[in-house]
Amino acid sequence: MNIWLIFLAAAIGTYLIRISGVVLLKDEERIPVPVRRALRMVGPAAMGAIIVNSLFLDHGEWRAFGAWHIAAAVAIAMAIWRRSEGWSMLAGALVFAALIATVA
Amino acid sequence: MTRRSFLRVAPRQWSDAWDGTKAIAPLMVGCAIFGMAFGALIRDAGINPWAGLFGTTTVVAGASQIAIVEAVRANAPAIVAILTAILINARFALYSAALAPMWAEFPRRWRFGLAYFMTDQSAVIAMREAEGQEVVRRRWFAAGASVSFVVVWVLGTILGLILGPIIPEHWQVGFIVPLMFIAVLVPGLRNLAQLVTIAGAAAVVLLGHGWPFGLNVFFGIIAGMAAGATFDAWQEKRRAVVGGLS
Numbered sequence: 001m002n003i004w005l006i007f008l009a010a011a012i013g014t015y016l017i018r019i020s021g022v023v024l025l026k027d028e029e030r031i032p033v034p035v036r037r038a039l040r041m042v043g044p045a046a047m048g049a050i051i052v053n054s055l056f057l058d059h060g061e062w063r064a065f066g067a068w069h070i071a072a073a074v075a076i077a078m079a080i081w082r083r084s085e086g087w088s089m090l091a092g093a094l095v096f097a098a099l100i101a102t103v104a
Numbered sequence: 105m106t107r108r109s110f111l112r113v114a115p116r117q118w119s120d121a122w123d124g125t126k127a128i129a130p131l132m133v134g135c136a137i138f139g140m141a142f143g144a145l146i147r148d149a150g151i152n153p154w155a156g157l158f159g160t161t162t163v164v165a166g167a168s169q170i171a172i173v174e175a176v177r178a179n180a181p182a183i184v185a186i187l188t189a190i191l192i193n194a195r196f197a198l199y200s201a202a203l204a205p206m207w208a209e210f211p212r213r214w215r216f217g218l219a220y221f222m223t224d225q226s227a228v229i230a231m232r233e234a235e236g237q238e239v240v241r242r243r244w245f246a247a248g249a250s251v252s253f254v255v256v257w258v259l260g261t262i263l264g265l266i267l268g269p270i271i272p273e274h275w276q277v278g279f280i281v282p283l284m285f286i287a288v289l290v291p292g293l294r295n296l297a298q299l300v301t302i303a304g305a306a307a308v309v310l311l312g313h314g315w316p317f318g319l320n321v322f323f324g325i326i327a328g329m330a331a332g333a334t335f336d337a338w339q340e341k342r343r344a345v346v347g348g349l350s
Contacts, residue, residue, distance in 0.1 A: 003155045006172055006182050010189035011162035017193055018219040021200030028205035038333035039202040041301040043228040045328030046195055047289035048302035049321045050224065052309045054281040060314055072282055079290035085130035088287040096279050 067103065071096035120241045124248025127229050134284040135225070135253060136260035138166050141277050143264020145170060149177045153265045160261040164223065164254055167281075167318070168192040191317040195325055199227040206234040210243045218246055223257075226250035228288050297336040304331025 025031060031039070055072055056063055063069075075092025082088070139160070146156030151173065163169050168189035175185035199222060207215050230246040237245060271277055293299070305328025312320030 003151055003176060004158060006176065006185050007155065007159035007163060007169075009182075009186045010168060010172060010193075011159075011164075013186065013190040014163055014165055014168065014193045014196065015220060017190070018196045018200055018222045019216060020197050021202070021204045022207055022215045022219050025201050025204035026208045028208065031201075031205075034333060034337070037336055038329040039198070041298070041329045041332035041336075042198045042202045042325070043231055044289060044293070044298040044301040045305045045325045045332065046198065046224060047228065047285045048328055049305040049309050049324035051282045051285045051289065052306040053318075053321050053324070054278065054285075056310060057313050057320075062313070067276075068279055068282070071279065072286060075283055075286045076290055079286060083291045085287040085291055088290065089130060089134060089283055092279075092283045092286065096283070097275075100275060 067096055067099035070099060117240065117244045120244035121248030124229075124233075124245035124250075125252040127233065127245075128226060128249040128253050130287060131225050131284050132253065132256045134280045134287075135256045136263070137271075137277055138280050138284075139257045139260020140264035140267070141271065141280075142166055142169055142173075143261040144267070144269040144271065145173050146261075146265060147268045149173050151176070156265055157258075157261065161258055163189065163193075164221070164257065165189075165193050165196075166257070171318070188317045191319060191322065194322050195224075196222060196227075198325060198329070199224075199231075202231060203227060203234075206231065206242065207246075209239045214243050214247075218243070218250060221247075221250035221254045223250065223253055225284065225288055226253050232292055297332050297339065300335040301328045301332030304328040 028036065051072075055068055071092050074095045075088045078091040079085070079088035142160060143153075143156060146153060146159075159169050159172065163172075171188045171192055172185045175188055200219065203222075207218065210218070226246070226249045229249050230242075233245060234242055289302075305324040307324075308327040309320050309324035312323060315323075
């Protein structure tokens, strides 16, 4: 199948997923309380899952300890200290670059 | 008449949108670099650049787009490429469900439009700020955050398509992914229930490390939400008991 059609099918599927809750769950009162409680946690759950997956795994295999973990720890420390997205990213990126440069 | 009132309220709405753009701005550099990496990957895989641009503007979800290109490059059947992408994007259903009550009062075309521009970053920022925003500000803020972020994503992709793989492989730009999400997540953490959520998600992601199609991430998110909600309910019950005793 042609790549255009693959992208198109993925795009349609993804849009239907994106619209699903917004269309089906308009009335909050009809969502059971435990589900509402769980939905409030979707941000930390998704961010946490993506961070852990990309940091500790590489295509399903364990990622060897190194620059990724150290720079991520610095970014986390900076985020806690300054409570700032920008500072967290800057610190993490600089430490990562420095580590990569020293190893290479 | 309508026009005049439109002009009268417009500056306020533009400023609400601009606030959304500013809220997501620290992540834009990361988004642009990730977009460039996708554009370069398209070139590297020998895929028609216009098809790559089409993919980036219609799918609007980086990890799944990369998965499609990798599947195509590995000569996997088309259905595998499509299903992998859709499973990777299944988490958007959870954002959509969480955003639904916050967006319930938006006009229908707004809900359908904003859903198209939904990304992890803009969804999380919109959710974080929705509380306390009155409904018109809430939708303009969400639009300002999500549309600008997608524009940066598309521009990054175009740059990558034009320039090709100029970023050396040993720079490991993939680090942008955890870095960006750390920056979104950590400064906003406020309570223990959120930490329990992250721990639950992390546990399942790692336990399921061999699962195909990014399923460990999807089930990790579900597990994290369940863990956090359970802890939250337990804490609330405990507080009620303690409150009743005093």
